[in-house]
Amino acid sequence: MEAQYVRWRPAAAVRPFADWYTGYEQHGLPGRHRGLPSPYLTLIVTLDEPLRIAAHPDPATPPGRYDTLIGGLHTTPAIITHDGRGAGIQVALSPLGARALLGLPAGELAGADLDAACLLGPLADELRERVCLAAGWPARFRIVDELLTRRADPALAPAPEVSFAWRRLCATGGTLSPAELAGETGWSGRYLSRRFGIEIGLSPKVAARVARFDRARRRLQASGGAHPLAALAVECGYYDQAHLSREFSALAGVPPARWWAEEFRNVQSPLELTAADSGHDR
Structure with missing residues (x-):
């Protein structure tokens, strides 16, 4: 498997809620990837094939396919499978920004993986459609900036x-x-x-x-x-x-x-x- 990654710092309005965006492209033989525990919630927007999760951090969650996904903090890896290719954008969300961006505290998402539309509504589909049509990583990242800025309510914050x-x-x-x-x-x-x-x-x-x-x-x-x-x-x-x-x-x-x-x-x-x-x- 060969993979390339591109990193981008979010716009100033988004930085209180997200530390960075990562664009990824991979191609090669079918395989699997471990989604590891980290201090960030994850927002993933795919650019071609859906994200396939074979095993979630919560073992009670069945395997699934996601065009967009939001994952909470977790302490065991997710197992992601692929057919040899895939591309998308991963947003590292601070749990301190969960209320502002997602409308609920990060504690309600602990160990969970959800279709992003469950929390973002129609914005999740708009986000995916627009980044899929954009030409090049900078243009895609700017769309993420635009839509997360529109979504964020800075007044909603933890103590x-x-x-x-x-x-x-x-x-x-x-x-x-x-x-x-x-x-x-x-x-x-x-x-x-x-x-x-x-x-x-x-x-x-x-x-x-x-x-x-x-x-x-x-x-x-x-x-x-x-x-x-x-x-x-x-x-x-x-x-x-x-x-x-x-x-x-x-x-x-x-x-x-x-x-x-x-x-x-x-x-x-x-x-x-x-x-x-x-x-x-x-």
Whole structure:
């Protein structure tokens, strides 16, 4: 399998709710891909074949095909199958923006995969139709900017303490303990955990595990799979390499080396696009 990825920073109006857009194209032999736990909700808009999910993070959800999809935070991988080709746009949504963009807290989406129309209504179909007709990645990303800006209601936001705690947890890569995090908000650990469950969908302790794992797997990916695992474990706050491998197996379903070999053997590094690449100012 060969794959190419293109990254784009959202428009200023969207950045409080989404960190980046990724355009992807792949072709080759049929296979499968692991959709890993991360600190982001996922919005996927396909450009050709529907997204085929063979196994969801929630095992009670049957396999399905999706032209557009929204997925909540989760702690086990989704298994995505393909016939050798596929293209689409993946939007990394902050759980802090779930109320503003989706109309409900991220906690109500924990572990779930839904047709995006269930939450976005007709906008989901409009989004897919327009990006499919657009020529080139910059034009497609600008359509995503336009429609998410239209959809967003900045007045809908979690409590400031939840937003602060979530940003601190992500900025520190999950290395702050729940007690430290609660202390910085001025809330009790129990109250912070309850509010996290509502607004984020994970407890502070589990969210820290996901953030730490996400940092480790991204560093491993950026190194081309060459980052020594013992050093990676220390850098990302694990006790040792064995601890890193156990957490990887728990959250990705396989150890680090196997994950890398299965997912990225023929994948190019993401190409970062900016306004200069499309001939327009942003």
